[in-house]
Amino acid sequence: MNTANRIKSVTLGGVITIEELVAIARFNATVEFSETYKARVKAARELVEKWTREKRVMYGITTGFGILCDKLISPEETSLLQKNVIEASATSIGEPYTVEQSRAVMVAVLQNLGSGYSGVRLEVLEMYREFLNRGLAPWAPREGSVGYLCTEAHLARTLYGAGKMYYRGQLMDASEALKLAGLKPISLESKEGLSLISGTSSPTALATLALYDMLKASKAADIIGSMTLEVSRGQLPAFDERVSKVRPHRHQAETAANVRRLLSGSPFSASAQGHHLQDPLSLRGIPQLHGAAKKTLDDAKMTLEVELNSCSDNPFVWPDISEPDIISSCNCDASYVGLAMDSSCIAATMLAKMSERRNTHMIDGNMSGYPWFLVKQPGLNCGMMVPQYSQAAILNDMKILSAPATVDSIPTCGNQEDYVSMGYNAAKKAVTVAEKLESVLAYELLSVFAAHQFIEEGVKPGKAAKALLKEMSLHIPALDKDMFFHPYICYLKEFIHSGEILAIAEEAVGELF
Known part of the structure; x- marks a missing residue:
């Protein structure tokens, strides 16, 4: 088995190993995106934006979530829908993730959404990459997830400056942590809130x-x-x-x-x-x-x-x-x-x-x-x-x-x-x-x-x-x-x-x- 602490940098875009995830999460290896990674993310995003403009019926993009998928959402409300689902899903409680665990979940999210089949903007994924490389780790309580949504939502809130984050080991408001790290909050657009909390990222990371x-x-x-x-x-x-x-x-x-x-x-x-x-x-x-x-x-x-x-x-x-x-x-x-x-x-x-x-x-x-x-x-x-x-x-x-x-x-x-x-x-x-x-x-x-x-x-x-x-x-x-x-x-x-x-x-x- 390769020793994770010997890996200093990981480029996402191809197949990664569990040792490489641990290298990033535990030993602070830096993260880069390959040109292939960037290109496939952009290609999928272009389709989501095109279909949103065309008012195509798409689950969680132009509809509500779960059993509310028969409720249509107007194009003007798509961004609000994405923030709403993040806020409403951040319901986990209890002891928080360690910094290592928070970092691991972000890596798994980058792999999931960077596959070229998700449709989020590259700017969103760049934020998580910057978190990893600049010593930022979102605070998230770990109890109360059935496999998705809840803990990931706590992590995602920090993208727009809500919640709390560890910055170089110190816990503080996310807005302050972003400022100290030289980053600005971003707004979420169509599909992005749902994508950030969907999938098997947290169970896979842990x-x-x-x-x-x-x-x-x-x-x-x-x-x-x-x-x-x-x-x-x-x-x-x-x-x-x-x-x-x-x-x-x-x-x-x-x-x-x-x-x-x-x-x-x-x-x-x-x-x-x-x-x-x-x-x-x-x-x-x-x-x-x-x-x-x-x-x-x-x-x-x-x-x-x-x-x-x-x-x-x-x-x-x-x-x-x-x-x-x-x-x-x-x-x-x-x-x-x-x-x-x-x-x-x-x-x-x-x-x-x-x-x-x-x-x-x-x-x-x-x-x-x-x-x-x-x-x-x-x-x-x-x-x-x-x-x-x-x-x-x-x-x-x-x-x-x-x-x-x-x-x-x-x-x-x-x-x-x-x-x-x-x-x-x-x-x-x-x-x-x-x-x-x-x-x-x-x-x-x-x-x-x-x-x-x-x-x-x-x-x-x-x-x-x-x-x-x-x-x-x-x-x-x-x-x-x-x-x-x-x-x-x-x-x-x-x-x-x-x-x-x-x-x-x-x-x-x-x-x-």
Whole structure:
């Protein structure tokens, strides 16, 4: 997987990847429009303006919205209609998007409306591009969307100077933020208000951020699981490539290869072979469970990259030279994103449930052969006892969040929208699940670090574990007695989230699958 923080600039106009969206949203890569992007936006806009002048009946342009689509709107009222729909749709409440999430949604909007099938003016899209490049992020509460309209409307209000924005990290009135950034508010014209809030932009954006972190965490799970296997004197025959040849799932074989590579040349692992016949499933089943989870995440990645490079506006413009048309359809439905993220939440939770079991194996003195809770003088000290309580609680949260959102449907819009995908909620909870997976893995890694104090003198871990333990020891003291563990857990979570754990491991043993 490409590292998003290495991408400094992204040009929209062709296919973009989830790494490129994350590069813009999280790492502030600059955004440019290709000449192709500009040309196709202008071509579609010319058609919308022509048909509006001709008083053609077009959903949401010369008609009302939803079940009110039989109400005709005069050409003189088309601009007011677009502002009205933005104002009336900004109904989401609760905690706001982070700056990163707000930026991600804007990128998804630029992809959606810049596809050449939407019909908005280039000037509108240039405003969002300038927001991204000048450090502006609209404030938008994230609760209360079924997949479109509500959160996007809060973002869109800032285009004409309403609402609030973050400017270089500071929250202020949008009008003031625009002024400080050297921008002037714009007015919306025919179709533009509807387009800005239609489509799958917000679920796709949140899903992309979540999936990027889940994919990184799945590799971190291989690394941490291998370190646990090593310190637990795990038996390597379960990872023999012949095992995967008789059950040829690609992701299983790749995970087993990762474990072999991570433990290759480990004196400690070599010395443990033949110590016992068979390990618990949480150790010997790493290729099987991790592999199944990675396949699900990879499937989700393919889905999101299609969605990220699609037009999900409604209605959309078909600028075919011989037969141009405007078509009302349902590409704004978020079922693809929702199902992908419901499945990804389950996959992430499965990675976490195995991590918790491996952790428990290490801290249980009857199973590991180490002192109870990996601490000297257990009884006087609790050691890794209570961190596992927190790990269990977070895993329980993940299990709750793994209940699928997309199986539900509550009709909206006077039953004009008599089915609703709920893909937004699937994507929204995936962001939380991804963060919790990193936390669960951090607790396991803390126990691995604690366990190494009991390794016999002169027995060395493999190259990857050695490099990781060396880095961790710069931030974590010897865990030989009770102390305030919280800052070390937070450090390890960020160690995983940032991808540093993966970078160090791959520096030691080469690129992992």
